[in-house]
Amino acid sequence: MSGIYNDPIGHWVVVVVAIAILLFVVLTATAYTVWFERVALGHIQRRPGPNRVGPWGLMQLAADGVKLAFKESFVPAKTERTLFVVAPCIAVAAAFLAWAVIPIGLWYNVQYWIADINVGVLLVFALSSLNVYAIVIGGWASNNKYSLLGGLRSAAQLISYEMALGLALVPTFMIVGSLRLRDIVEYTVTWGPYHGPIPLILLTPIGFVIYLIAAVAETNRAPFDLPEAEQELIGGFLTEYSGLKFVMYYLAEYVNMITVSALAALLFFGGWYLWFVPPVLAFLLKIVLFLFLYIWLRGTFPRLRYDMLMRLGWKVLLPLAIVNVIVTGTILVASQG
Amino acid sequence: MADDEKTTDARPEHPTPLRGPDEGIPAHPKGKVPGVGADIAALATGLKTTLGEFFSPQVTLEYPEDKSPRSERYRGRHYLRRYENGLERCIGCELCAAACPVGCILVIAAENTEENRVSPGERYAKTYEINMLRCIFCGYCEDACPVQAIVLGPEYELSDTSREKFIYTKEKLLEPLPPDVQARLQSKAKET
Secondary structure: OOHHHHOHHHHHHHHHHHHHHHHHHHHHHHHHHHHHHHHHHHHHOOOOOOOOOOHHHOOHHHHHHHHHHOOOOOOOOOOOHHHHHHHHHHHHHHHHHHHHOOOOOEEOOEEOOOOOOOOHHHHHHHHHHHHHHHHHHHHHHOOOHHHHHHHHHHHHHHHHHHHHHHHHHHHHHHHHOOOOHHHHHOOEEEEOOEEEEOOHHHOOHHHHHHHHHHHHHHOOOOOOOOOOOHHHHOOHHHOOOOHHHHHHHHHHHHHHHHHHHHHHHHHHOOOOOOOOOOHHHHHHHHHHHHHHHHHHHHHHOOOOOHHHHHHHHHHHHHHHHHHHHHHHHHHHHHHHO | OHHHHHHHHHOOOOOOOOOOOOOOOOOOOOOOOOOHHHHHHHHHHHHHHHHHHHOOOOOOOOOOOOOOOOOOOOOOOEEEOEOOOOOEOOOOOOHHHHHOOOOOEEEEEEEOOOOOOOOOOOEEEEEEEEEOOOOOOOOHHHHHOOOOOEEEOOOOOOOOOOHHHHEEOHHHHOOOOOHHHHHHHHHHHHHO
């Protein structure tokens, strides 16, 4: 099986098939993430959530999708038409592109991912920062004060938290010595009798906490969903979007949510390693647990006020991340002589 | 102009401010200032609460399948009752129509004859119609009826497809009562 990767044509065939499968899987997973979120939020509020369409409401998203697809593709007057249409496309494209480098697992020596590049994490972050363009451009092109405010908030929020997010992972890279996601997952230690991969959270617990908070802010999820903030900004940058363009933003949000969950599993919880559980299943299980965590947070915490959000980002998370880097570096240098 | 000034003066005085202009910011209440640990504990308490709710039984009644229990005195759609020998109770007195605050009841009475005896009294209701779109389900008709001919039953799902179908005619109103309403009326009759 591994021979096919080295053959140039075979490689392309594998990649194209993998892209097709991954698109299908991620789209389906996104649909069921939405279902999962609605059911979980429902249970937190002691109601059943969607349960009418299909068994346990599993076809709810198909129904919603059909409804949204048949809606009029409305563009308000005096908008910047091209940008108004391009902005949601950027969101979706960036969200899906990140999945090109996320390793899903290694099972019987078959790689379940598309590209195994050596700066995988950097690419994911580069693409997730593209999301801010989608939101800012969409907010500006809508020619609506609420959209513009939502877009500006989003820009400030993403820039603030991107720094903490990046710095939170630096200790991981310092310990592993690689930005390749596969290397990070397969990082092995020899601790007395134990030799094998470990969940890196054991070495970088503070990094994980910062990552967790910053990732929620990065994906614009509650309690950091200020760009949408329906109570004060109607829908923020989403105000003027409807039909399929709205779906694209929505889809991007949920794909990003799965992406940051997957990254958390890869960077801190040993990716596809979990005792005897088959690799891909173990990875999925970890992603689902993280998704539940995000939904749980959304069901629990009220939205932060804007100045609180900035204070948390710049005065707490960023200094903490820098101290974390310095301390980890010192310990590394000290332990390696 | 002078009148205008008067009206401004007549305005209610501004409520006493909580803090006067020269009082300054009050001192921070003395005592332990909650630290980071307390904040995190508060977050954990919140998460624990929602997780507890997640695993608690749901309170939703899934309506078309489950229905919430109704009081036995619930005022839903109307029924016209019969005596046990099959004669109609209604004697066409029109007291219900008179009591109705919205005037949704139409009764046209006719004389009973020896060949055609519909009710035990002198007269009976030849036409008895209730406009359910107008009815406010107050139950005054039931109170007004001297022979307990009209009662309000428990049904509340009365939606239909055309306005005409909401004019309930005598045939529809004479449908047999649900057993629980019958039981209630019998117990009420025993009391009085």
